Amino acid sequence: MTSEPSSHQEKLASASWRKSRFSGDQGACSEAALLQDGRIAVRNSNHAGAGTIFLNRTEMEAWLKGVKAGEFDDLGSQDSATPMPVGLSPIPAA
Numbered sequence: 001m002t003s004e005p006s007s008h009q010e011k012l013a014s015a016s017w018r019k020s021r022f023s024g025d026q027g028a029c030s031e032a033a034l035l036q037d038g039r040i041a042v043r044n045s046n047h048a049g050a051g052t053i054f055l056n057r058t059e060m061e062a063w064l065k066g067v068k069a070g071e072f073d074d075l076g077s078q079d080s081a082t083p084m085p086v087g088l089s090p091i092p093a094a
Contacts, residue, residue: 012041012052019045 015033023029029045040060043052055063066072 011035012043012048015041017043017045 012033015035017031017033019029019031023045030042031045032040032042035041035054039054039056041052041054044050
Protein backbone atom coordinates (compact mmCIF):
# COMPACT_ATOMS: atom_id res chain seq x y z
CA MET A 1 0.00 0.00 0.00
CA THR A 2 1.39 3.41 -0.95
CA SER A 3 0.25 7.01 -0.71
CA GLU A 4 -0.21 9.24 -3.72
CA PRO A 5 1.28 12.74 -4.10
CA SER A 6 -1.37 15.44 -4.55
CA SER A 7 -0.01 16.15 -8.05
CA HIS A 8 -1.68 12.93 -9.17
CA GLN A 9 -5.16 13.87 -7.98
CA GLU A 10 -6.28 14.58 -11.56
CA LYS A 11 -5.53 10.94 -12.47
CA LEU A 12 -7.79 9.83 -9.62
CA ALA A 13 -10.50 12.25 -10.69
CA SER A 14 -10.54 10.78 -14.21
CA ALA A 15 -10.40 7.13 -13.05
CA SER A 16 -13.36 4.86 -13.65
CA TRP A 17 -14.53 4.25 -10.07
CA ARG A 18 -16.71 1.26 -9.19
CA LYS A 19 -18.99 1.16 -6.16
CA SER A 20 -20.47 -2.01 -4.72
CA ARG A 21 -24.18 -2.49 -5.34
CA PHE A 22 -24.29 -3.44 -1.64
CA SER A 23 -23.37 0.12 -0.64
CA GLY A 24 -27.06 1.05 -0.55
CA ASP A 25 -28.47 4.51 -0.05
CA GLN A 26 -27.31 5.01 3.54
CA GLY A 27 -23.93 6.55 2.66
CA ALA A 28 -21.93 3.37 3.31
CA CYS A 29 -19.95 3.68 0.13
CA SER A 30 -16.45 2.62 -0.72
CA GLU A 31 -15.23 2.44 -4.29
CA ALA A 32 -12.30 1.10 -6.27
CA ALA A 33 -10.67 1.93 -9.59
CA LEU A 34 -8.08 0.21 -11.75
CA LEU A 35 -5.42 2.80 -12.58
CA GLN A 36 -3.41 2.97 -15.80
CA ASP A 37 -0.26 1.82 -13.99
CA GLY A 38 -2.01 -1.39 -12.87
CA ARG A 39 -2.59 -0.42 -9.23
CA ILE A 40 -6.02 -0.48 -7.65
CA ALA A 41 -7.13 2.66 -5.81
CA VAL A 42 -9.67 2.37 -2.97
CA ARG A 43 -11.41 5.26 -1.23
CA ASN A 44 -14.52 6.35 0.65
CA SER A 45 -16.77 7.77 -2.06
CA ASN A 46 -18.46 10.12 0.40
CA HIS A 47 -15.11 11.68 1.29
CA ALA A 48 -13.03 11.15 -1.84
CA GLY A 49 -10.52 13.83 -0.87
CA ALA A 50 -9.87 12.32 2.56
CA GLY A 51 -7.41 9.78 1.22
CA THR A 52 -6.94 6.87 -1.12
CA ILE A 53 -5.08 3.63 -0.62
CA PHE A 54 -3.26 1.93 -3.46
CA LEU A 55 -2.90 -1.82 -3.82
CA ASN A 56 -1.12 -3.89 -6.42
CA ARG A 57 -3.03 -6.83 -7.90
CA THR A 58 -1.42 -9.34 -5.51
CA GLU A 59 -2.47 -7.27 -2.49
CA MET A 60 -6.00 -6.83 -3.85
CA GLU A 61 -6.30 -10.55 -4.56
CA ALA A 62 -5.28 -11.36 -0.98
CA TRP A 63 -7.85 -8.86 0.33
CA LEU A 64 -10.63 -10.26 -1.86
CA LYS A 65 -9.84 -13.83 -0.84
CA GLY A 66 -10.04 -12.80 2.81
CA VAL A 67 -13.35 -11.02 2.26
CA LYS A 68 -14.82 -14.00 0.41
CA ALA A 69 -13.61 -16.36 3.17
CA GLY A 70 -15.40 -14.26 5.79
CA GLU A 71 -12.21 -13.11 7.52
CA PHE A 72 -13.53 -9.56 7.87
CA ASP A 73 -17.18 -10.27 8.63
CA ASP A 74 -16.78 -9.09 12.22
CA LEU A 75 -15.87 -5.62 10.92
CA GLY A 76 -19.26 -5.16 9.23
CA SER A 77 -22.42 -3.72 10.71
CA GLN A 78 -23.54 -4.96 14.09
CA ASP A 79 -26.71 -6.29 12.47
CA SER A 80 -24.74 -8.72 10.32
CA ALA A 81 -21.92 -9.52 12.73
CA THR A 82 -20.80 -13.11 12.66
CA PRO A 83 -18.24 -14.86 14.82
CA MET A 84 -14.62 -14.58 13.73
CA PRO A 85 -13.42 -17.70 11.85
CA VAL A 86 -11.44 -20.20 13.90
CA GLY A 87 -7.71 -19.52 13.81
CA LEU A 88 -8.04 -15.76 13.42
CA SER A 89 -7.72 -13.24 16.19
CA PRO A 90 -8.65 -9.56 16.17
CA ILE A 91 -5.94 -6.93 16.01
CA PRO A 92 -5.87 -5.11 19.35
CA ALA A 93 -6.98 -1.47 19.29
CA ALA A 94 -4.16 1.05 19.53
